[in-house]
Amino acid sequence: MAVIRSDRPLNWFQVAAVAAGEPLELSASARARIAASRELVEQIVARGIRAYGVNTGVGALCDVIVSPSEQHTLSRNILMSHAVGVGVPLGAAETRAIMVAAVNNYAHGHSGIRLEVADRLVALINADCLPEVPTFGSVGYLSHMAHIALVCIGEGHVRYRGERLKGRDALQMLGLEPLVLEAKEGLSLVNGTPCVTGLAALALARAERLLDWTDIVAAMSFENLRGQLAAFDAESLALRISPGLKLVGERMRTALADSGILAAVVGQRTQDPLSLRTIPHVHGAARDVLAATADVLNRELASITDNPIVAGTPEAPRVYSQAHAVGASIALAMDSLATAIAQIAAMAERRLDRLVNPLVSGLPAFLAEPGGTCSGFMIAQYTAASLVAQNRRLAMPASLDGGITSGLQEDHLCHATPAALKALEIIDNAGRIVAIELLAAAQAYDLQSIDAPRAPHTNALWQRVRLAVPTYRDDRPLADDMTIAFRMIADGMPPPLPNPGNIRPGPDDSVSDAALAALASLTGIAAVGKLGAEPAANDGRGAAHAG
Structure with missing residues (x-):
């Protein structure tokens, strides 16, 4: 349809x-x-x-x-x-x-x-x-x-x-x-x-999917790093007013419900590092930006952006030769979304660094086989750090670039389409960073020393990863695994958590089921892979099975 x-x-x-x-x-x-x-x-x-x-x-x-x-x-x-x-x-x-x-x-x-x-x-x-x-x-x-x-x-x-x-x-x-x-x-x-509005629609779809992935991958890292669930307490989070923060807190509580690993460490720390305890605050802020961007984009699509605009009647035609083609509002919105996603990716890299750092992880160094001959995820973290730096450069606001064209007639430029293009590039880079964190979190489960079950939700995602790639033992190029994980994020969704519902159109907008199915191929609304049987040689608990 x-x-x-x-x-x-x-x-x-x-x-x-x-x-x-x-x-x-x-x-x-x-x-x-x-x-x-x-x-x-x-x-x-x-x-x-x-x-x-x-x-x-x-x-x-x-x-x-x-x-x-x-x-x-x-x-x-x-x-x-x-x-x-x-x-x-x-x-x-x-x-x-x-x-x-x-x-x-x-x-x-x-x-x-x-x-x-x-x-x-x-x-x-x-x-x-x-x-x-x-x-x-x-x-x-x-x-x-x-x-x-x-x-x-x-x-x-x-x-x-x-x-x-x-x-x-x-x-x-x-x-x-x-x-x-x-x-x-x-x-x-x-x-x-139309250039910026079309590209912005893709950016929204891809960013929404990425944020869903980032929440659940962050939950995996949080569990592996033995965080304190008090960080997601509903009464505490309610003291800060933010729809996004409230939603992410709910999603984290759902993702980590019934975690035996976290139950075993309750009260062991007064406070977790910021990359763990601010997940609702940072991810939630990005979701608030996403919702605001959706509002701006829908207004832009509802606006007439020609120059000139023709109006009136055939008997009394009118011409408005003004500046409606200038997309200042959507340029600013794209710059804002790009910065939000860059920040999400930067914090994902910080969690990744904690997973591979034996000084803070409580896990084998770099999630590698012991003995010094294996590097594990040491250099994968370098890749993530490089992409974070690239995102930082890309996140400079395009809307401030300015410039002069057309013999001084066009002496203010807001670079709306470039803002959308670089937002798409940042989202793509962020997906690769989160994909590396996903692989590292799955590896950390395999090496986890606490003999307690994972949360059912994080265990389901770990299963999906292990159906696609085995535990890493420096026995193959890690880049290939990273590509597989990125495609999981680019083409599918993680096990479902509470739906944000804050940027999707309402029932009056009548998007057809067929349209939703078509969009699934782009935004990953449909799940990729299956959450079925546990992979062989693993009991679904947190014990290491690296040998």
């Missing part, structure tokens, strides 16, 4: 669902709004009403008048001159996300494109015939959508059924002809904030 753009704008979850492969449809009302907005542009052209990018040049050429006979050429030339992206192409999910966000914007009915243009983008999405879009080169928007729009006119390249094709050849295979753009359509195709 398709995601339908109807009277209501799409929310972030629906955008992510289409990015994962769900088809997109325009309702009759959305189609009518698009057609009505085109009529406004035609009246603007016929009456000679000055409108930026319709009958004028763009950027610093905004005061140069373009005659009606040249307006087709202007639209085409805008795509050619704005298709200036560089670097490796975006992935399929990223490209689909940007395209569906663009269609959502046009469906507001204030962009002035013909219905045929919106239908062309929908057809490419649903055929999974995806334009080749270089990742870099944007200070806010423009270049990504220019590369997408090239395919609509038979230019550029696509990836279709595993092949790289010229845009014209791909259209022919789909039974479509290249479009000839009319007045304003070139500008509408590159304008607005």
